[in-house]
Amino acid sequence: MGERRVSDFEGRVYAALCEVPRGCVTTYGLLAKRLGAASARAVGQALRRNPFAPGVPCHRVIRADLRMGGFQGAAAGARVARKRRMLAAEGVLFEGGRLKEPARVFRFPR
């Protein structure tokens, strides 16, 4: 059976992500820092297996270089296209493959 426990790390990732408001995005690296971890990849893995989608807005996480990054296990293709549409619906646009307005990157309060 597929019931999988949410690890402590995953729980912290999801909680931190929920701080990011609609219309904003954050990056894997920023989330990692926020958790005191140093691995953006570990964050990506946790999001990839996000059991609370779309309650936990994993589509609001992009790469540090302001490209979109993956979505639901895919680095490109239909899933990523869906991610772009979800963001566009919130006013977060991409241009030339990069975030159009870098000011939309959310600053976590300290």
Added chain:
DNA sequence: AGACCCGGACGCG
């Protein structure tokens, strides 16, 4: 222990 992963930083041409 080793492989795998939705990234990131750095070096070089």
Added chain:
DNA sequence: CGCGTCCGGGTCT
């Protein structure tokens, strides 16, 4: 800018 390469950390085999 576009590589290539190493890195780190959490989870799954």
